[in-house]
Amino acid sequence: MQRIGVFVCHCGSNIAATVDVKKVAEMALLEPGVVHAEDYQYMCSEAGQARIQAAIKEKNLTGIVVCSCSPRMHENTFRSAAEKAGLNPYMVEIANIREHCSWIHKDMEEATKKAVILARAAIAKVNLNAPLKPGESLVTKRALVIGGGIAGIQTAIDIADAGYEVDIVEKTPSIGGRMSQLDKTFPTLDCSACILTPKMVEAAAHEKITIYTYSEVEAVSGFVGDFTVDIRKKARYVDSDKCTGCGVCQEKCPSKKSLSEFNRGLNTRSAIYTPFAQAIPNVPVIDTDACIKMKTGKCGICEKVCQAGAIDYQQKDEIVTQKYGAIVVATGFDTIKLDNYDEYAYNQSKDVITSLELERVMNAAGPTKGHLERLSDGKHPKEIVFIQCVGSRCADNRGKSYCSKICCMYTAKHAMLIRDKYPDVNVTVFYIDVRTPGKNFDEFYRRAVEDYGVNYIKGQVGKVIPQPDGKLLVQGADLLDNKQILKEADMVVLATAIEPNPDVRKIATMLTASIDTNNFLTESHAKLRPVESPTAGVFLSGVCQGPKDIPETVAQAGAAAVKAIGLLAKDKLLTNPCTAKSDQLLCNGCSTCANVCPYGAISYEDIEVNDHGIRETRRVAVVNSALCQGCGACTVTCPSGAMDLQGFSNRQIIAEVDAICR
Amino acid sequence: MSHVNKAKQIKEISGVNPLKCMKCGKCSASCPSYNEMDIKPHQFVSYVQNEDIESLVASKSLWKCLSCFACVERCPRDVKPGKLIDAARQLVVREKGQTYLSPDEVPELLDPETPQQLLVSAFRRYRR
Amino acid sequence: MSIENNNEFRPKIVAFCCNWCSYAGADLAGSSRLAYPADVKIIRVPCSCRVNPMFILRAFEKGADGVILCGCHPGDCHYTTGNYYARRRMTLLFSMLDYIGVENGRTRVEWVSAAEGVKFSQTMNEFVEKIHSLGKNVRLGDLRCKN
């Protein structure tokens, strides 16, 4: 039997004016287990807490109920007060007689009655409370960053600067990501490579950062503070230690017909290649699908020309297993496929391109060496049409429901750069809305209109019709003039919607991080915990969480780093003790609970049991208390009632129900 | 029937929720009969939303729409003005006793250049 | 309604509120002094998905006249998915109660965010009114009666 003390707070007159606190204390004494009851002006004050502590010691209390304000306010206060008096903090329950009683009722008799019942429920619950102890788990002081774009690089640098080891895993042969493909950046128009390359070099040179390029995360196990990750280092067929990055192999390679991924397939590359000149590491990889030696056994030219002897056709994939305390996802984005948008003729004409492709066309290292040319015939265009919101803001199932956020600004940038470099080119932008929230953003867009004479037309384009003479007939609407417009263009640029990198689904599943219908990773709280995944120890950086531009990405990358550092700085983690617990005697091992667990906290073990003299092996659920957040979804789904939630057990809740309905 | 009811009826017949429109104008940009119309396809949506059905059914546009459904196909918001126009037409047809044209009115309106197929499909549409 | 009249029906109403949204919403209703009848007693649970249908039936068994479950709005669950499971469970449970002839207004689910003090108070007022109109819960108490 418990020895329970009940402490009724007046909260000045907040409670006492409407609730007869003396009566509540008096009635509480009649409840089973209650050996002490008192009321006091301010229970949360130091004097109030001292009274509680004194009673705990004097009367050997095993549990206490404080009738006061909301537990959201002072539960922790009373728990730590109890703990200081030697009582387990989880033997404290709060009856909320302020927010849920005195403040909403006027009649004293009625409010007092209700307060008595609320106290009764709390007493009934505390009668069934058991002391709980937070668990402890160790923290591995190393972070993993998945994705080596600007988000991943920034996060890694920030974590490494705080003194922790960081590994970056990047799928492609070089870090740099989308930003490395951009020509200029808004709203300052500085060159993307000029600001990105130093960051790439800094990451590569950082003594605390290890970069795994051409590598993918293969498996993740463990939990916050103690993840174990398998990283597959795909075979490059080039020894990174020996390669000097001279580039002769790429020059001499006879297989030069593969489409360049980096240039969005607008030109070709050799079978042995680095994606771009400033690639880090500057070590090529061999594309086995294109390599003549790999396909036929003949050739081997790269091996012959390599002075460093770095070519190794026998290289195999390698699995690196590493432990991490924190994982940051920075998997970025891609543009959507335009197969559903026949009306824009993207698949019919080479001169209809996406904005990302235009970035490559404008770039000095791109397929046209930076000259603005039609990709069909290399001619200089005179008339360029930009179409906004291609696949963004779509309620149908062809595109994405969200605004891709960056298109308005980069289109203004493109328009401006073209008009600046080629004043003879007319630029028309068809838009639905121009969205420019951001520092100096609207000014930037207005400059495009006012200083550079870009023709903005409010209205969408219905159709792009390739003409026999190679021109593109653009049929659009001008909603302000209420006119339909037919415009002959030489090039059409589509502001294509962006979507999370499709690989993120696989990664999210491995991390048990949740993902929304658009494949964006879900944050723990949309406003207050925007860079944390609901899965403890997993953080979000960049566009994998939602559309953003570079400054926002960098800011979020830093924020994710700080959260990761906050975790790595701890030696041990205290875990919430109100976790689910499976009764092995009752568990059927049916796996239903694991299906509803949002944290992947439930696993199954085969245990040897002796059941009435029969030895058998039984599959039972085991809850990892470091991962469990205590939602209780499993407890209800469990058909046998084997799963229960500590601190909110079935019997405790039923006792409260009974006390209220008595 | 009040304006409100008519607007409601159009929404019901078409299954269209005009509130979903984000006024991008892709319908008007797609419309092959745009220049013939007095009320433009994107305006159809706001007329229904504002419950100004009188103007809508009195408009030339109602009978200029070819039901090519380019706007239905391309509308990014699932608003589909073509369906609204079709519904407005049905409203008129219903009020005219299921017939917009009586057969004896037809010869006078005929253009000898008009292909037979078009006539047949027109009858299919206007005589429900 | 005055409480001096002892013959007046005072329903027993149990409200399960999730800790993160609805309990906080109830707190906000309190601090905003938005009154609702004292018949409603709140039980705090970590998440709407913690509420076992057995708890609800238990409440009726013990004489409750109405049971309401409040949780975070779909999509806003603190545990990301808890309320989705709760939604399915409660839909099926309520449908079953309706099927066996229990008045379907006695149970309710309402999504109340931490910012919706007004909604919490309104919901409780409406619910109590509904239970008043249904009167005392006898059917669940009498479901199995040997005749």
Added chain:
Amino acid sequence: MQELVSRAKELLANGTVERVLGWKAGDLPYNPEPAYFYVEEDFDNFVYNGFCGANLSKYMIEASKMEGKTLVFLKPCDTYSFNQLIKEHRVDREKAYIIGVGCKGKLDIEKAKKAGIKGIESVAGADMSDACDTLTFQTIYGEKTCAYADVMLERCHVCKGKEHVISDEVIGESNDTKDAERFAEVEKIEAMSPEEKFAFFQKELSKCIRCNACRNVCPACSCRKCVFDSTKFDSAQKANVDSFEEKMFHVIRAFHVAGRCTDCGECSRVCPQGIPLHLFNRKFIKDINEFYGEYQAGADTDSRGPLTNFTFDDVEPSIVTERG
């Protein structure tokens, strides 16, 4: 039937299986019961006919713990239960050799008795090799016949089909016995007024003697310890007749198996009081189909059950009130 026996003996002899799970003749011509067969002589008692309604999948939970493989005969509808048990890791596929047996509809002797056929001494026309269209009873009052379908279990009138969803081999033909709508009975109740519904269920549930036969036979009710026998919910209160479980037992039991119940109909078959317990389960199945899309428990071994799944725009519980 001989084919089943000879195949079983063969598999025993060549060591493929250690034992056979089938049906043996009971003390009456119409009450065969589940039994294990280990050696040739055991098969003298083996029987498989229209009265072998018992679903053997649940026995495989225990059989899965035994040494070696067990041969089990499963009718088409039984295989759904078996699949569901695989999904819940309750049976071991590797430990089972499944012979799918043909089924021409299973019989409910109570229906024959109600039709006035009493004092039954023997029954003909319900064997595997029979066409199963007419039944001939030898009774102490003389020979009586009736149409096979008239004596069929309710579940066979709404048969899920002739296909075995899991098996190692199939022996025997099956008949199409479906001649009624699966949810017709549920719909009839749904159409009643609340008062009528309540009266209907109060009458039915008042018959319950809490013998637990429904629970014991149910393949989904396979918990090691039932919550009604556990102290964890304060629901085990056998002493008090007006207790929680007394009133809510069937509702809670149906909820516990919701999404997992394959609608095998065993609960109704075994109820000594003739309570149509399947009406609870089938209501849940109907609701699940309507609210969350068609779902047949046991149709596969890996999909998520409807109660461990969700979509963002699932119906709200208020649908119950709104649909009127």
